[in-house]
Amino acid sequence: MYGSSFRSLSAAFGKSALFPSSRYGSNRFIVRRGLETAASAPIAGKGKLPLAGIRVLDMSRVLAGPYCTQILGDLGAEIIKIEHPTRGDDTRAWGPPFAKYLDGREGPGESAYYLSVNRNKKSVGLSFAHPEGVEILHELAKECDILVENYLPGSLKKYNMDYETIRKINPRLIYASITGYGQTGPYSNRPGFDVMVEAEFGLMHLTGSRDGPPVKVGVAVTDLTTGLYACNSIMAALLHRATTGEGQHLDVCLSDCQTATLANMASSVLISGKKDSGRWGTAHPSVVPYQGFKTADGDIFIGGANDRLFGILCEKLGKPEWKKDPKFASNNERVKNRVELERLIETETKKRTTKEWLDLFEGCGMPYAAVNDVQGTLNHEHTIARGMVKEIVHPVCGPIKILNTPVKYSNADPSIRSPPPLLGQHTDEVLRERLGLSDERIKELKKGGVLA
Known part of the structure; x- marks a missing residue:
């Protein structure tokens, strides 16, 4: 599909019209060499960003993937978030509550869910159902160090965005696939949200009051731990690439991460051979009290x-x-x-x-x-002292409060540098600066429904 469409595009516009030839000369080599250096050399000094110079093509949505890429962004990586040009990330519609628009535009506002995991990113509204969209993604993949996606296994192959295709374009790319059940196994083609995996892989059975029914955890903890595992594996892959020059494919899934984080509970079952310890509410099965x-009031x-x-x-x-x-x-x-x-x-x-x-x-x-509620936590004196809540200015919602990055470094300063972007806010900027597309060409692609 891609090959024929690429030839037709080249014939219609010429390669220099869509992607200037200078991108393929020595200047582009210098850019890549710069990223290689950034990936392999430590950056010291207060105020520095450990992942400065690293570029991420973020094709993920909802929670596990965006949580992973937000951490990378906090650490200084440039995150190019690819979103559907009309509906964007699914979580843009997951509300209330919404931070209301203050500039008169229509709609309820930016959802709190979306705002929670998308700071320090640039939004590009792009449809890869169009051949031109795929071509743009391929060019962006050449310019990136990391690609993160969370589509069902095999879904991206028909768009020529699967790992085997992309590795030929950029052999140094670290390609992280985040799914419900992994790239292999009998459940691999099942869609899987956090709560389903909590149920299927033991966590829900351990959670709840004594003699009560299983309950889900109050936050999507399996998504979050999977995002953390994905981020950790990406860091390891960057270190591996720095010494070998090799990129690789990372298969990260909720079911594996959920099973791994059963931790001592799983070990107890493996050693004892019993089913498990059951539900204990806030109590511990083997430590009392x-x-x-x-209390009198709580x-x-x-x-x-x-x-x-x-x-x-x-x-x-x-x-x-x-x-x-x-x-x-x-x-x-x-x-x-x-x-x-x-x-x-x-x-x-x-x-x-x-x-x-x-x-x-x-x-x-x-x-x-x-035992505090969430409001009590966010207003807690220790939360405030540790700087865990920050107020930032959103371009159309005004001042909003969001959680801060949690880890404090002695020789680096991960930070919130930009608010969660509006849908397609950076389309023109990214395609103009990273790929050299002209304003006229960007307008044509927007008119054709490829871009937003």
Whole structure:
């Protein structure tokens, strides 16, 4: 498909009309050599961006892929986000809530979901159902170090955007495929959202109150951990490329990442041969007391995870005799008698407010925590002190608050440098500056529905 369409395009416009010949000369070689250097040489100094000079072609949408590329963008990579020219990333419509437009344009605004994982990116509205769109993507792939996509296995082959095709165009490219169930296996062609994978691969069965039904986790944690695994594997592939010059294909899927993050729970089953420990709510199957307890006005989590810490708890609760009671003197006995002990502890914790218990436990050496809602978390004094919420100015929504990048570096400064883009906000800029397309040619492609 691509070969014939490319020939027809060349015949109609000439190669120099769509992609100037200077892009194929020595200047283009210098650009690529610059990226090679950026990928292999450390950049030191406060205020520097570790991935400066790295360019990412982001063909992902929703959460796992965009979360991965946002991390890369925070670290300094240039992220070129490819979106459908009319509807864009699916999450643009996932609301309410929306940050409302302030410039009079139609629509509810920019969805909070979309805004959460798309900062530090450039949006290009492009349809690769058109041959011209595929040609543009191929040229962008030549200019990029990393490509991230999350389509069903085989879906991109008909557009000649599959790994085998792209590696011939750019052998140094790191091509990350993020899917529900991977490139192989009996479920590989199934579409898979986070909640389905939580259900199928054990997490939902472990989550929920005792004797209650399975429940999903409150955030799409499998998508997020998969995005983190994808980002980590991309970093490793960049290091590998720096020493070997080789690109590679990364097969990252929710089902594998979910299974891997069962961690100690999976290990317990593999060693014991039993099904699993079941659902425990906030409690721990083998450590007591280690859970949330009701207070006079809310909840508090208490971590009396060993005999010494349990002794501290007894003193603070005004029940020093408990630590000498044979039923509670050791963790093994506390696990056997957990129902009685939990009832006794909660009888005491209900006598004071959460704030009163927090003040009483302060500095005692035992882990404890208030059980906060999300608003309480975002306004928490520690959240504020650590700079985890930032206010930025959106081009059409005005000031908005978003989460900050979490890791602090001593010799680098990952940062929020640009707000999540409007659909197609950077189409002209990217195609003009990266591929050398003329304004007239960009207008023609927009008129033909290829670009937005």
